[in-house]
Amino acid sequence: MPELRKDPIAGRWVIISIERGKRPTDFGMRVSAKKGGFCAFCSGNEHTTPPEILAIRPDKSAPNTPGWTLRVVSNKFPALQIEGQLNRVGEGIFDKMNGVGAHEVIIESPDHNLTLSTMPLKSIEDALQAFYYRISELKKDRRFKYVLVFKNEGDAAGASLEHTHTQLIALPIVPKLVQEEINNARQYYNYKERCIFCDIIRQEIADKIRVISENENYISLAPFAPRSPFETWILPKTHESRFAPDGQFPLLAQILQQTLRQIDSVVNLPPYNMMIHISPFRDEVNEYYHWHIEIKPKLTKIAGFEWGSGFYINPTPPEEAARFMREAKI
Amino acid sequence: MPELRKDPIAGRWVIISIERGKRPTDFGMRVSAKKGGFCAFCSGNEHTTPPEILAIRPDKSAPNTPGWTLRVVSNKFPALQIEGQLNRVGEGIFDKMNGVGAHEVIIESPDHNLTLSTMPLKSIEDALQAFYYRISELKKDRRFKYVLVFKNEGDAAGASLEHTHTQLIALPIVPKLVQEEINNARQYYNYKERCIFCDIIRQEIADKIRVISENENYISLAPFAPRSPFETWILPKTHESRFAPDGQFPLLAQILQQTLRQIDSVVNLPPYNMMIHISPFRDEVNEYYHWHIEIKPKLTKIAGFEWGSGFYINPTPPEEAARFMREAKI
Numbered sequence: 001m002p003e004l005r006k007d008p009i010a011g012r013w014v015i016i017s018i019e020r021g022k023r024p025t026d027f028g029m030r031v032s033a034k035k036g037g038f039c040a041f042c043s044g045n046e047h048t049t050p051p052e053i054l055a056i057r058p059d060k061s062a063p064n065t066p067g068w069t070l071r072v073v074s075n076k077f078p079a080l081q082i083e084g085q086l087n088r089v090g091e092g093i094f095d096k097m098n099g100v101g102a103h104e105v106i107i108e109s110p111d112h113n114l115t116l117s118t119m120p121l122k123s124i125e126d127a128l129q130a131f132y133y134r135i136s137e138l139k140k141d142r143r144f145k146y147v148l149v150f151k152n153e154g155d156a157a158g159a160s161l162e163h164t165h166t167q168l169i170a171l172p173i174v175p176k177l178v179q180e181e182i183n184n185a186r187q188y189y190n191y192k193e194r195c196i197f198c199d200i201i202r203q204e205i206a207d208k209i210r211v212i213s214e215n216e217n218y219i220s221l222a223p224f225a226p227r228s229p230f231e232t233w234i235l236p237k238t239h240e241s242r243f244a245p246d247g248q249f250p251l252l253a254q255i256l257q258q259t260l261r262q263i264d265s266v267v268n269l270p271p272y273n274m275m276i277h278i279s280p281f282r283d284e285v286n287e288y289y290h291w292h293i294e295i296k297p298k299l300t301k302i303a304g305f306e307w308g309s310g311f312y313i314n315p316t317p318p319e320e321a322a323r324f325m326r327e328a329k330i
Numbered sequence: 331m332p333e334l335r336k337d338p339i340a341g342r343w344v345i346i347s348i349e350r351g352k353r354p355t356d357f358g359m360r361v362s363a364k365k366g367g368f369c370a371f372c373s374g375n376e377h378t379t380p381p382e383i384l385a386i387r388p389d390k391s392a393p394n395t396p397g398w399t400l401r402v403v404s405n406k407f408p409a410l411q412i413e414g415q416l417n418r419v420g421e422g423i424f425d426k427m428n429g430v431g432a433h434e435v436i437i438e439s440p441d442h443n444l445t446l447s448t449m450p451l452k453s454i455e456d457a458l459q460a461f462y463y464r465i466s467e468l469k470k471d472r473r474f475k476y477v478l479v480f481k482n483e484g485d486a487a488g489a490s491l492e493h494t495h496t497q498l499i500a501l502p503i504v505p506k507l508v509q510e511e512i513n514n515a516r517q518y519y520n521y522k523e524r525c526i527f528c529d530i531i532r533q534e535i536a537d538k539i540r541v542i543s544e545n546e547n548y549i550s551l552a553p554f555a556p557r558s559p560f561e562t563w564i565l566p567k568t569h570e571s572r573f574a575p576d577g578q579f580p581l582l583a584q585i586l587q588q589t590l591r592q593i594d595s596v597v598n599l600p601p602y603n604m605m606i607h608i609s610p611f612r613d614e615v616n617e618y619y620h621w622h623i624e625i626k627p628k629l630t631k632i633a634g635f636e637w638g639s640g641f642y643i644n645p646t647p648p649e650e651a652a653r654f655m656r657e658a659k660i
Contacts, residue, residue: 001411002429004502012506015409015429079345079635079643081331092533093526094554099332099345150634158633167635172334175639176342196423203422224424275638296637303488304480305409305497307626308605309505313409 003317007225008188009181009196014225014312034113034162040076041163043068043110050074053104054133056126070126071107072134078103079169086143086172102138102147102170106130107163115153115164117260124253127166131276132244134168139281144170146178146280154271157298166274174280181277182289189288195239197290200224210318212262212325217248218255222318222325228300229316230267230325232259234293243278243291256293261330263297266321270297333647337555338518339511339526344555344642364443364492370406371493373398373440380404383434384463386456400456401437402464408433409499416473416502432468432477432500436460437493445483445494447590454583457496461606462574464498469611474500476508476610484601487628496604504610511607512619519618525569527620530554540648542592542655547578548585552648552655558630559646560597560655562589564623573608573621586623591660593627596651600627 002017040048046064054072061067074082080101088097108127109119116124135147151166152159174182188196204211204221212220212232220234234255236245245252263270278284278291306312332347370378376394384402391397404412410431418427438457439449446454465477481496482489504512518526534541534551542550542562550564564585566575575582593600608614608621636642 001414002409004410004427004429006425008423008425013503017409017429079332079347080334084331091554092537093338093529095336095338097334099334099347148635148638150638152633156631158631169635169639171639171641173343175641177638177640180640199423207422224421273634273637275634277638294638301486301488302632303482304603304605305478305499307603308478308480308507308607308624309499309501310507310510311501311505 005225007223008200009184010177011180011184012225012227012310012312014227014314016225016317017313017315018317036112039112039161039163041071041105041107041110041161041165042112046071049105050076054130056130066110068110069123070109070130072130073105073107075103075105075167080171097172100143100172102141102144102168104134104168106134106166106168108166109164112163115260116151116257117264119164121250121253121257124257125249128245128249128252128256131166131168132246135243135278138168138170141170143172145282146171146174147278148175148178149276151272151274153274154298157271157273159271174282178277178280182280185288185290195288195290197235197292198239201235201237210322212322213255213258215251215255217251220255220259222322224318226314226318226321227312228296228298228314230263230270230297230299230321231314231318232263232295232321232325234259234295235290236292239287240291241279241286241289242284243276258330259295259325262325262328263295265328265330266324267297267299270299272297335555337553338530339514340507341510341514342555342557342640342642344557344644346555346647347643347645348647366442369442369491369493371401371435371437371440371491371495372442376401379435380406384460386460396440398440399453400439400460402460403435403437405433405435405497410501427502430473430502432471432474432498434464434498436464436496436498438496439494442493445590446481446587447594449494451580451583451587454587455579458575458579458582458586461496461498462576465573465608468498468500471500473502475612476501476504477608478505478508479606481602481604483604484628487601487603489601504612508607508610512610515618515620525618525620527565527622528569531565531567540652542652543585543588545581545585547581550585550589552652554648556644556648556651557642558626558628558644560593560600560627560629560651561644561648562593562625562651562655564589564625565620566622569617570621571609571616571619572614573606588660589625589655592655592658593625595658595660596654597627597629600629602627 006013043066050073055068056070057068059067080099086097131149147170149168185196210222273296275294279289336343373396380403385398386400387398389397410429414430416427461479477500479498515526540552603626605624609619
């Protein structure tokens with residue numbers, strides 16, 4: 001019998017269609033081999049991107065020249081524009097505002113062929129630190145209420161360039177999905193006086209069936225109601241509402257790379273999306289919301305049922321996914 | 331400057347990135363040519379589907395034999411299962427229930443090569459009537475709170491069979507996206523004492539820029555904040571909360587086929603999803619919610635930004651999409 005499960009944080013239901021349970025090898029998609037050719041994110045082509053906002057240059061080389069190990073640049077084709085005022089206005093019954101925001105690209109490595117799974121751990125540490133630094137800087141701009149950090153790996157997951165990179169978008173509004181998580185977490189907190197994420201982590205550690213791995217500070221787990229097969233969350237084990245892992249970057253980089261290697265090993269290098277959910281700037285230090293990373297391999301299609309209902313159909317129970325990932329040889 | 335627009339019914343924001351405005355011909359995807367081969371939905375293969383629940387047989391032929399012009403059967407690989415009780419239970423902090431529901435397939439034509447754009451109008455009328463009839467029947471089952479009717483056309487839109495068909499899923503809960511629309515519509519009604527959809531229709535008819543076409547009873551329009559290029563809604567022009575277009579099937583079939591032909595002509599036969607949003611059974615006749623059809627061509631990819639935020643980035647302003655569709659030669 002299929003099962004309907006509710007994610008208590010997002011407030012959405014998913015259908016775990018156990019009968020159709022797919023083995024990891026049943027999923028056809030994988031990131032296609034890199035084609036190469038000209039790449040704006042490769043070393044030597046720094047002049048073809050917008051000027052760098054931040055870079056790590058161990059050899060003290062000049063900005064916008066080779067020698068970097070990590071670069072942050074503005075997106076050349078930004079979804080939102082950095083200049084201007086918001087001008088919230090109505091248009092009859094409708095509401096709109098100027099598309100003001102920042103859209104940046106974090107290039108974690110000058111090497112075209114590396115990914116988060118294969119690059120040196122130090123590159124991931126640096127990238128996490130760059131996310132933290134850029135979020136802190138963008139927070140100073142009072143027009144922005146939120147920064148979403150996300151990664152699209154592979155064409156099917158929406159990556160338009162094959163050289164791996166992460167993006168961030170600073171937004172003048174708190175995104176709907178984050179606001180929903182906050183509303184649900186706050187409702188739980190009002191009732192229980194405990195963080196719902198902390199309670200979930202406690203239950204998962206006791207149950208052991210959906211935990212994938214742990215280190216001193218972080219845990220990775222298959223959420224109870226995942227939207228798609230092998231969806232994985234990484235969370236700090238103790239309460240942290242704000243993304244500020246000072247001193248913890250090595251441990252976070254370690255569990256992130258390990259998780260991606262487990263997914264790559266079990267599902268054969270799938271395209272994936274990664275999103276970091278943090279507390280909005282306005283109430284950044286709070287007791288009800290817990291920052292976390294969501295990794296969502298792109299293994300199923302979103303069709304009319306999902307578009308019309310907001311339900312997701314997932315053919316792989318998270319208990320099975322977690323077991324496969326725990327047993328993965330990486 | 332890109333624009334942020336809010337859909338007042340769904341409560342979600344979209345980014346209309348006008349600078350990157352794509353012409354209709356810029357979209358690469360199209361429904362690939364049909365490959366043919368064995369098809370369970372073709373005339374002559376009735377024994378390979380579950381037995382028919384409903385069929386139109388002008389020649390009075392026997393059930394589950396050729397001679398039909400429309401067939402409704404259970405889905406052979408249902409997402410939910412018809413037998414059993416809901417058994418809502420907790421699992422520690424989490425909530426789950428049995429995956430009880432109905433999952434049916436409406437085959438609008440025995441001809442493998444027709445689509446809603448190309449089949450005789452009478453077939454579409456019959457299909458709409460079949461939706462209405464099956465919703466009315468499933469409503470009698472007190473376990474169900476909602477029926478979602480949807481169509482996936484083309485592989486990229488999630489269709490697993492190329493012979494066109496519509497599906498319906500009866501659900502023991504009101505889907506999240508429908509509940510959000512209802513909450514927002516009710517909030518508006520509480521404030522204004524008018525249906526928000528009726529107000530939108532009045533404004534669109536006055537503005538004329540996003541209206542695509544109209545007939546005596548129905549209107550098709552590009553919504554103010556569409557999730558993707560050429561998203562189109564079809565609504566009854568006067569208030570109707572319940573999907574019961576008795577006597578209006580020909581007019582509804584006409585505008586539906588015309589809209590799909592306009593999309594096919596402008597974007598070159600794109601894959602698409604179609605969803606019908608109706609009032610939940612519990613409060614089916616009401617003054618605040620207005621049933622409607624949403625048609626969403628599959629022309630953009632859902633990536634990390636969308637998964638993490640619930641925002642959508644749409645490169646085609648609805649005003650342009652509506653103009654292209656109005657001018658389409660069909």
